Amino acid sequence: MAESKNRSFCCVPGCSCCNQKQPYLSFHSFPSDQATRNLWIRAVRREEGPNFSVRKGNTFICSRHFAKEDYFGGTTISRLKSGVVPSLFPWNNFTAPLKRESVFERVNKRQLVPSQADDNSAASKAIKMDHDYVTHPPAGALDEALGYIEDLEARLKRVDLPSPTLFSRYCASDDQIRFYTKFPSEGLFRIFWESIAPSASRLVYWTKAKRIGDEACPEPSPPRIMPLIDEFLMYSFRVAVGMKEQLIADMFNVSIATVSRVTITWANYLFIVLSSVKIWIKREKVKLSMPPKFQKYCPNVRVILDCTEIALENASSLTLQSETFSNYKNRTTLKGLIGVAPCGLITFISPLYTGCISDKEITKICGILPILEPGDDVMADKGFLIEDLLAEVGAKMIIPPFKHSAQFSKEETAKTQAIARLRIIVERAIARVKSFHIWDSPVPLTLIGSVNQMWLNCCVLSNYQGPFCLEE
Structure with a gap:
């Protein structure tokens, strides 16, 4: 020992x-x-x-x-x-x-009472019992215990215990939250949820909102069939994970119509909330957040522009097919313009247009030109022929230097490489947006009325994933 x-x-x-x-x-x-x-x-x-x-x-x-x-x-x-x-x-x-007493010690603990047979005797007679475990409980003890149990049961019924949610089941760790909602951590998601939960609690379902627009005196909205956070999880399953409506309906034990109604309601609600957030950055903040390696060659870059396309389900109308057909993708698509600051933050999101539209036409009508200021530099792909449009607002197009001799000088080579590294940032930002798996397959025509809302929601929520690693 x-x-x-x-x-x-x-x-x-x-x-x-x-x-x-x-x-x-x-x-x-x-x-x-x-x-x-x-x-x-x-x-x-x-x-x-x-x-x-x-x-x-x-x-x-x-x-x-x-x-x-x-x-x-x-x-x-x-x-x-x-x-x-x-x-x-x-x-x-x-x-x-x-230490348990022995049977001999327990039996010899006798209750002493005066002897009724001999009143003059001062001695006491012990009442002997065979075993102490046969002793009956005091009178009324069982009734008291039964009343105590009934009181506890009544108090338990009055306690409002929170019902378990599917969100707590599927999003129990940072990895699960990142997979199902695209938020990088539980802490960041809680901050976002606490900011929208008060207004989201007053949501009206899409069909009810449509009825309100048709009726003069709408009835109150029906009670919810699931917790509010589970409705957001259902929307995330549809948009972030890309699950089909039938699978979501089976997981939540609801109808497909309920899944469609909740998805459309939350798409429009988040669009209203997130579109009110001012994501366009002032020129001074863009320069402060610009990576040092790019300040030497592109110190005045305000935004990096690029267009991207998402697949769209074929329509039965030949006219609609011709308008949405993209020669670049060789299929029907929707096309949008995204602007990214040099730090990697998405600062401009255009609506989605039909796939036949050109990059220059989108730049002209999407609303990016009015917010540019004289002296701003804009970086875009060589396919963007927008120098004349930028010149009208006093901005300038940044492109790599053209080859004018046998080979580039050392300075021209370094500038070309720097512009290429900065140019790739917009591609990485678009890849984050398309990591929302609803864009993996062609967008069904049933969502054509909500696709613009979902697109903006995905773009803004991708900014919650943090800055890019811009080191070489």
């Missing part, structure tokens, strides 16, 4: 003490006496076998499981007495087990 000085762990189930983490404890090896050792093994509720064996210098019990009376001097830093057995464990709350 010597105390260990090396690295030691307690072998008692439920105890994780170690002499490195708890240096104030002492660790004792099992006694060499076989009888006492068996008592120790039985006390810790373990059996020697394939999963446990007592090894000298390797199997220990810490001082938490011994009483002070087990040590010489009454302190745990002293030596254990011979023949003691550990008795303090998690299953008895680290308290010494009470």
Whole structure:
């Protein structure tokens, strides 16, 4: 039963003490006496076998499981007495087990009453009982216990316990939140949710909102069939994860019509909330957030522009097919313009147009030109023939230098590389937007009325994913 000085762990189930983490404890090896050792093994509720064996210098019990009376001097830093057995464990709350009285001691605890046979005698006669466990409870004890139980049941019914949500089931970690909602962490999602929950609690479903527009005196909105945060999770399943409506309906145990109604309602609600956020950055802030490596060659860049297309389901109308057909993608698409600051933040989002429209035409009608200021530099792909449009507002197009001799100079090569690195930022921003898996397959025509709202929501929410790593 010597105390260990090396690295030691307690072998008692439920105890994780170690002499490195708890240096104030002492660790004792099992006694060499076989009888006492068996008592120790039985006390810790373990059996020697394939999963446990007592090894000298390797199997220990810490001082938490011994009483002070087990040590010489009454302190745990002293030596254990011979023949003691550990008795303090998690299953008895680290308290010494009470010593049960013997049957002889219990039987001899007699209740003394005056003898009715001999009134002059001062002696008492003991009423002998065979066993104490046959003693009946006091009168009224069962009624009192029954009343106490009924009172507890009534109090439990009055407690308003929150019902478990599917969000707490599917979004229990940062990785799950990142997968299902595209928010990078639970903390960031909570900040976003607390900012929209008060207004979202007053949402009216899409069909009810449509009825309100048709009726003069609308009826109050029907009660919700699921928690508010589960409605947002349903929208995220449809947009961020790209699940089909039938699968979502089966997971939430609702109808497909309910999934469509909740998706459209939340798409329009988030569009109203997020479109009110001013994402266009002032020129001074753009320069402050610009990566240092690009300030040398492109110090006045205000925005980087690029167009992107998303697939659209074919329409039965030939006229609509011809308007949405894209020669670049060789299929029917919707096309939008995105503007990104040099720091990687999306600062401009255009509506979606039919796929046959040109990049120059989108730039002309989407609203980016009025917000540019004289002296701003705009970077775009070589396919953007918008120099004349930018010149009208005093802005300038940034393009790589043209080859005018046998080879570029060292400075021209460095400038070309810098512009190429800066140009790729808009591609990475678009990739974040398209990581919302609703864009993986062609957009169904049933969502054509909400596709612009979903597009803006995805663009703005992608900014919550944090800055890009712009190091070489």
